[in-house]
Amino acid sequence: MMADTANHENASRDRIEQSILSAAEQVFSQHGYRGASLQAIADRAGLPKANILYYMGNKQALYVRLLNRMMSRWNAVLEDITPESDPGQVLSDFIRTKMVLGQRYPEGSKLFAAEILAGAPFLNDYLSGELKEWVTSRAAIIRQWSAQGKMDDVDPRWLIFLIWSSTQHYTEYSAQVSGILGTQALSEADFESICQFLEHVILKGCGISQPRQLGDAPLNQ
Amino acid sequence: MMADTANHENASRDRIEQSILSAAEQVFSQHGYRGASLQAIADRAGLPKANILYYMGNKQALYVRLLNRMMSRWNAVLEDITPESDPGQVLSDFIRTKMVLGQRYPEGSKLFAAEILAGAPFLNDYLSGELKEWVTSRAAIIRQWSAQGKMDDVDPRWLIFLIWSSTQHYTEYSAQVSGILGTQALSEADFESICQFLEHVILKGCGISQPRQLGDAPLNQ
DNA sequence: AACACACTTGACCGATCGGTCAGAATAATC
């Protein structure tokens, strides 16, 4: 009908693949690689199990594809920092970006967490390669900030882990957080409150004067 | 032989049960409840599968028993804090206690994390009951500290989550941490360095003057 | 020796696992 014959990778196929990926992300993130079943994924996607395998090949290929998709969303984070950057602005952005990523892709974040919990059998190369270099290069810049007196002389690796873990917590432990707060999900106000808390504590704790207090009235801008 | 006949719950049974619990903790923490198999647990414990079921009844009872054992290790944490306590000392102790717990029971900590990731099907009552009250009561005391001017006026719930997550990270994400650091496990020096970093950033970030700087020479005590 | 009782385990059960395949159904091309 209105199908573009030249491009045989048509929209219908993409739509189905996306719905499979979405269903698989939920099941894998809840139960891990071993605990997830293709039948459960198929049921959630509303398709026969054989159809999942027709599109994705096998369980492992589907899982690896999900991991890659989640990791690609990480590529732009802290990409363009320099020794001349303002630490307060950069760390503040880092915290907010990480919080938003967790909010936008909760299942993907949990998928990542489950893979790490299992010992990272599919991500070992990525962790000790690409991600290790990412951390090392950022750590070097943070160390220069410390040397310039822009902030306290803290170990930048622990600082990166601190921001990662404290933000990750709100997606990964959403069941615990909402159980304790007594709410189903985080409200907009809670989300903003958490961001400001983390910015306040981490920046102040590193001896960085905050660029602006988001709760206060804007200075002049 | 040397068995105490009066106490028919003899040491042999306890020894076997402990080895089963230990094996099960490893398998459940890696693969979650669904992903763990009794056969894998039996293999790791060096027993036939039927023997596991003889001692533990069924898979769910074994799992719940492990969860309870891990939660009981938490009971003493932050048990005796009062509005008159010194925030710096209390939070410092909290950080170190949590780090030591994660170091001492890594599989138990991961087991807890996996249960939360799965949506806490077995822990929902605990989270929204016992643990919620634990957080609420501690939060009330921290709020009094803020009112007394002992520390900044931060949301105590976010502060508790911050300490929980940042310490939990080093056990739960041990695969990621060691992948990035390039070492198999955390060294004693790294462990101490992390504790000092967290104490420095969190206490300073909350506007608390640190009781003592562990890296420096002791003042006079 | 006889008995009681806790322990051990191979064999087995129905259900579900990941994955294959043949053929039906549908769509695209001529």
Add this chain to the structure above:
DNA sequence: GATTATTCTGACCGATCGGTCAAGTGTGTT
């Protein structure tokens, strides 16, 4: 309309799942 290519799926496969059971071993009591 005929032909080809793609998409779909029920039926099936061997392996493994959690769990049962009966027959066995061992040990202490009488």
